[in-house]
Amino acid sequence: MENLLYWAGMLAVAVNSLTGVLDAGRKHMDLIGVMMVGAATALGGGTVRDILLQRQVFWVEDQAYLIVALAITLVVFFSVRGLRLPPRLFLIPDALGLALFTIIGTQIALEWQAPWLVASLLGTITGIVGGVLRDVLCNDVPLVFVRGELYASAAWAGALLLVGLQALSVSPVIAAWAGMATVLGIRLAAMAYRITLPIYSARK
Amino acid sequence: MENLLYWAGMLAVAVNSLTGVLDAGRKHMDLIGVMMVGAATALGGGTVRDILLQRQVFWVEDQAYLIVALAITLVVFFSVRGLRLPPRLFLIPDALGLALFTIIGTQIALEWQAPWLVASLLGTITGIVGGVLRDVLCNDVPLVFVRGELYASAAWAGALLLVGLQALSVSPVIAAWAGMATVLGIRLAAMAYRITLPIYSARK
Amino acid sequence: MENLLYWAGMLAVAVNSLTGVLDAGRKHMDLIGVMMVGAATALGGGTVRDILLQRQVFWVEDQAYLIVALAITLVVFFSVRGLRLPPRLFLIPDALGLALFTIIGTQIALEWQAPWLVASLLGTITGIVGGVLRDVLCNDVPLVFVRGELYASAAWAGALLLVGLQALSVSPVIAAWAGMATVLGIRLAAMAYRITLPIYSARK
Numbered sequence: 001m002e003n004l005l006y007w008a009g010m011l012a013v014a015v016n017s018l019t020g021v022l023d024a025g026r027k028h029m030d031l032i033g034v035m036m037v038g039a040a041t042a043l044g045g046g047t048v049r050d051i052l053l054q055r056q057v058f059w060v061e062d063q064a065y066l067i068v069a070l071a072i073t074l075v076v077f078f079s080v081r082g083l084r085l086p087p088r089l090f091l092i093p094d095a096l097g098l099a100l101f102t103i104i105g106t107q108i109a110l111e112w113q114a115p116w117l118v119a120s121l122l123g124t125i126t127g128i129v130g131g132v133l134r135d136v137l138c139n140d141v142p143l144v145f146v147r148g149e150l151y152a153s154a155a156w157a158g159a160l161l162l163v164g165l166q167a168l169s170v171s172p173v174i175a176a177w178a179g180m181a182t183v184l185g186i187r188l189a190a191m192a193y194r195i196t197l198p199i200y201s202a203r204k
Numbered sequence: 205m206e207n208l209l210y211w212a213g214m215l216a217v218a219v220n221s222l223t224g225v226l227d228a229g230r231k232h233m234d235l236i237g238v239m240m241v242g243a244a245t246a247l248g249g250g251t252v253r254d255i256l257l258q259r260q261v262f263w264v265e266d267q268a269y270l271i272v273a274l275a276i277t278l279v280v281f282f283s284v285r286g287l288r289l290p291p292r293l294f295l296i297p298d299a300l301g302l303a304l305f306t307i308i309g310t311q312i313a314l315e316w317q318a319p320w321l322v323a324s325l326l327g328t329i330t331g332i333v334g335g336v337l338r339d340v341l342c343n344d345v346p347l348v349f350v351r352g353e354l355y356a357s358a359a360w361a362g363a364l365l366l367v368g369l370q371a372l373s374v375s376p377v378i379a380a381w382a383g384m385a386t387v388l389g390i391r392l393a394a395m396a397y398r399i400t401l402p403i404y405s406a407r408k
Numbered sequence: 409m410e411n412l413l414y415w416a417g418m419l420a421v422a423v424n425s426l427t428g429v430l431d432a433g434r435k436h437m438d439l440i441g442v443m444m445v446g447a448a449t450a451l452g453g454g455t456v457r458d459i460l461l462q463r464q465v466f467w468v469e470d471q472a473y474l475i476v477a478l479a480i481t482l483v484v485f486f487s488v489r490g491l492r493l494p495p496r497l498f499l500i501p502d503a504l505g506l507a508l509f510t511i512i513g514t515q516i517a518l519e520w521q522a523p524w525l526v527a528s529l530l531g532t533i534t535g536i537v538g539g540v541l542r543d544v545l546c547n548d549v550p551l552v553f554v555r556g557e558l559y560a561s562a563a564w565a566g567a568l569l570l571v572g573l574q575a576l577s578v579s580p581v582i583a584a585w586a587g588m589a590t591v592l593g594i595r596l597a598a599m600a601y602r603i604t605l606p607i608y609s610a611r612k
Contacts, residue, residue, distance in 0.1 A: 030605040032561045033553060039529075047460070052251070052261050057460050060530075063523040115267040121243075122264075137553075145237060145341075153236045197234040256455070256465050319471040325447075326468075349441060349545075357440045401438040 001172055005104060009046070009058070010068055012100035015093045016130045017042035017069040021076040022090040023138045031077060037137050038073035039066070045129040049105050049122050053112050091191065094131060094143070099183035102127030102155040103176050106162050116163045123159035127183070128152050150190035153197060158183035205376055209308060213250070213262070214272055216304035219297045221246035221273040224338045225280040226294040231342050235281060241341050242277035243270070249333040253309050253326050257316050295395065298335060298347070303387035306331030306359040307380050310366050320367045327363035331387070332356050354394035357401060362387035409580055413512060417454070417466070418476055420508035423501045424538045425450035425477040429484040430498040431546045439485060445545050446481035447474070453537040457513050457530050461520050499599065502539060502551070507591035510535030510563040511584050514570050524571045531567035535591070536560050558598035561605060566591035 020041030024034040043059050043066070050057045059065040105126025109119035128144050128151065135142040144151045162179035166172060189195060224245030228238040247263050247270070254261045263269040309330025313323035332348050332355065339346040348355045366383035370376060393399060428449030432442040451467050451474070458465045467473040513534025517527035536552050536559065543550040552559045570587035574580060597603060 029553075030555050032558075032564070032605055033555075036552075036560060051255060051459060052264055054258075054260060054462075056462060060460055060522060060526050063525045066525055066529065114264055117270055118264050118267045121270065144240075145233075147234050147237075150236075152240060156236070197236055255459060256468055258462075258464060318468060321471045321474055322468050325474065348444075349437075351438050351441070354440075356444060360440070401440055 004173065004176075005107060008100055009104055010065070012097055012104060013042040013065050013068050014072050015100065016045075016097040017072045018076060019090045019094045019097060019131070020134045021073050022080070022085065023134055023140070025077070025080065027138050029138075034077050035070060035073050037134055038076075039069045040137060041130045041134040042069035042072075043130070044133040045101050045105065045126040048129045049109065049126040052122060052125070053109060053114065055108075055112060095184055095187045095191075098127045098131065098151070098155055098187060099158065099180045101130065102159050102183050103162060103179045106159040106179070107172070107176060110163065110166065116167070120156060120159040120163050123162070124152055124155045127155040127159075147196065150186055150195060150197070154183050154186035154190065157186055208377070208380075209311060212304055213308055214269070216301055216308060217246040217269050217272050218276050219304065220249075220301040220334045221276045222280060223294045223298045223301060223335070225277050226284070226289065227338055227342045227344070229281070229284065233342075238281050239274060239277050241338055242280075243273045244341060245334045245338040246273035246276075247334070248337040249305050249309065249330040252333045253313065253330040256326060256329070257313060257318065259312075259316060299388055299391045299395075302331045302335065302355070302359055302391060303362065303384045305334065306363050306387050307366060307383045310363040310383070311376070311380060314367065314370065320371070324360060324363040324367050327366070328356055328359045331359040331363075351400065354390055354399060354401070358387050358390035358394065361390055412581070412584075413515060416508055417512055418473065420505055420512060421450040421473050421476050422480050423508065424453075424505040425480045426484060427498040427502045427505060427539070428542045429481050430488070430493065431542055431548070433485070433488065435546050437546075442485050443478060443481050445542055446484075447477045448545060449538045449542040450477035450480075451538070452541040453509050453513065453534040456537045457517065457534040460530060460533070461517060461522065463516075463520060503592055503595045503599075506535045506539065506559070506563055506595060507566065507588045509538065510567050510591050511570060511587045514567040514587070515580070515584060518571065518574065524575070528564060528567040528571050531570070532560055532563045535563040535567075555604065558594055558603060558605070562591050562594035562598065565594055 017038040020038040021034055023041075024037035029037065046058050049055075059069075102123045104123075106119050106123025108126075109122040110116075114122060132142045132144055134140075143149065158179040158181075161182050162175050165175035165178060170178075221242040224242040225238055227245075228241035233241065250262050253259075263273075306327045308327075310323050310327025312330075313326040314320075318326060336346045336348055338344075347353065362383040362385075365386050366379050369379035369382060374382075390399075425446040428446040429442055431449075432445035437445065454466050457463075467477075510531045512531075514527050514531025516534075517530040518524075522530060539559075540550045540552055542548075551557065566587040566589075569590050570583050573583035573586060578586075
């Protein structure tokens with residue numbers, strides 16, 4: 001399990017830094033700007049989780065994460081910047097990063113003895129913070145605030161499912177897969193069909 | 205005293221999440237957006253205080269705070285969204301939350317052995333951060349930056365009074381009431397009479 | 409060495425709070441706003457470094473830093489606000505603060521056993537965060553995001569030089585001076601000659 005978490009974390013870092021570079025590239029940032037956005041997107045969510053849990057920050061302890069994030073950024077920067085890519089291409093890796101980080105974050109919080117509701121929220125935070133940083137640094141409206149595209153709610157649903165299945169003594173690996181599938185499924189369905197949540201509205 | 209701090213903290217969380225919902229609701233956010241704003245407003249200030257003090261984050265340790273914040277948000281969301289409320293109604297609970305959080309934050313910092321000036325600043329931070337998060341997430345100008353409405357200065361004055369009274373061996377409970385009354389009094393007076401601080405101005 | 413670090417830290421706090429006041433003053437903030445910007449500019453970078461390293465936050469432990477930041481702010485506020493200063497005057501102390509904080513931050517991270525690449529990044533963060541907070545609070549575009557003015561890259565280059573020289577067993581004091589000269593030299597040269605990094609650009 002520990003080993004799986006480690007490699008899933010590396011994959012999530014790689015996928016998220018990819019979305020960061022693509023977005024920063026669209027805004028014609030320079031090399032250091034792209035590296036900052038890539039690293040912030042890849043490392044932001046887990047950093048906030050670790051600080052809230054008073055845990056050693058994962059990339060400060062093990063610089064392999066930082067090296068992966070910077071390496072992906074450099075490779076994509078120099079290979080992709082001549083290509084014209086469809087602007088919303090990065091939504092698929094973004095959904096994958098959201099799912100991976102949410103499930104990893106929830107799992108780590110549970111192992112760190114966080115209460116169940118707190119663990120689900122910390123997982124959601126791990127999932128969404130990187131993308132929020134990316135969008136703020138690139139001056140986009142954060143996806144998490146775009147109405148009619150379930151984002152934080154997809155993450156939270158998956159995190160709660162993971163917590164619930166583990167409480168029912170389902171094996172952690174199966175619970176993790178089920179949680180990830182939930183996040184990805186809800187997020188992709190919401191993008192495809194524009195599923196919405198109820199909106200607070202004053203009487204007209 | 206510990207018990208009083210605990211319940212005052214719950215009340216502050218409830219009051220602040222109420223202001224968050226009302227503000228997010230005015231911006232027609234969806235359910236998850238309103239919940240995020242409510243939770244950030246309720247928990248943000250104490251979170252920053254605990255991180256700066258290297259203390260276990262209060263709502264990670266005890267999920268009752270998170271449950272109160274989310275419950276208030278849900279109840280207000282579904283009960284109030286049909287009503288038309290005067291837009292600045294939330295300024296009164298906002299002032300109450302500012303006063304409660306400032307005094308609680310200062311008291312906790314003092315118990316955590318922070319030096320006196322640091323304790324007063326950490327109290328002020330505890331008081332203002334939730335509202336700043338709310339206003340930023342709702343795309344308002346943070347109240348703390350509105351000129352001519354004493355906000356951070358009201359909080360700081362109350363925190364300094366609390367620190368000073370305790371240094372003079374006044375009972376902590378009396379010092380806390382005096383500090384709260386100071387924050388609330390200055391804040392409400394500033395709203396009513398638009399009291400201002402000196403402004404930095406270059407020669408014309 | 410410890411003593412030198414301490415006084416260099418005080419100097420960096422003083423210089424950075426000076427740039428904060430000058431910038432906040434140009435925006436005609438009131439007294440408390442100017443104090444908040446001054447303190448955030450002076451203390452922000454080191455705060456983020458200490459939190460990421462799980463180290464006691466420097467100004468919470470020793471309130472002399474906070475007192476220096478607030479004293480500089482008050483003195484400058486009341487002495488300078490009648491003068492008309494050239495708007496970009498504060499770029500020189502800003503470059504000095506960037507260099508000082510970057511080198512101090514890298515040195516502290518190394519002493520705290522951070523891996524070398526992480527230490528260089530934490531030094532860069534220590535250098536740039538204060539200025540980013542100042543510019544965000546004053547509603548300027550952060551200098552770090554202005555294209556064609558090497559800022560984060562100047563800091564990172566100096567931090568990497570410091571790490572490299574120490575790995576080669578150069579004395580820490582000489583390595584620190586060389587690192588500082590590098591940051592200052594690159595930053596000032598970039599301002600003077602508008603040296604740029606490669607920019608990510610899609611094919612036209």
